[in-house]
Amino acid sequence: RTTANCRFKASERLKYLNNFSLFTATYLSLGLILIPLIQNTDIALNFHAKVLNLMQVFLAVAVLVYSTINATARYDARAIALNDCGDRVKDLIRSLRNLPMDCDDFSEIQDKYKDVLRDSENHSQLDYLKVMLEKKDDFNITSLKRLFLKIKALLWFFFPFLLPSLMILIETVFILDMVGVTEVLPQYLGGVPAEK
Secondary structure, three states, rough: OHHHHHHHHHHHHHHHHHHHHHHHHHHHHHHHHHHHHHHHHOOOOOOOOOHHHHHHHHHHHOOOOOHHHHHHOOOHHHHHHHHHHHHEEEHHHHHHHHHOOOOOOOHHHHHHHHHHHHHHOOOOOHHHHHHHHOOOOOOOOOHHHHHHHHHHHHHHHHHHHHHHHHHHHHHHHHHHHHHHHHHHHOOOOOOOOHHH
């Protein structure tokens, strides 16, 4: 049961990563399109043309690298495989429950179990930790240790989202600074403006 739940948690985690990765790549691409479009209008910009060109090149490389990394990570295919593995382990649990009470030969079930696990990647420590925290009847974790493990699980879960979130934030601030809504970066990236 724990293995099946861990596989489901791993599948869920990879789905989140896949969705956020697609969102990040789309968001960065839209920024890459928006900057030259705004540049071709009569809006007063708070950056020199060279800085805007630099940001476009940076975003183009970021989108390329990020898309390549996500394509090789194959989050969606891995999530499906892990979910399927969890379903097959659940089927084995049902088969085990249907065995007669006097049965003492579990070798066939063990072989099937090994085959099911061999067909997919293993879950992570984070997935196991989340299952431990959710299944209070199976794992007796209380008080400060429980709090510590919850904080650890949250940090592990959000860590892969940190860099993409930072990229989204930088692009958003840059575009808002470019059109004069905010003034966070102009003082660091060439001052105010060549194009007024």
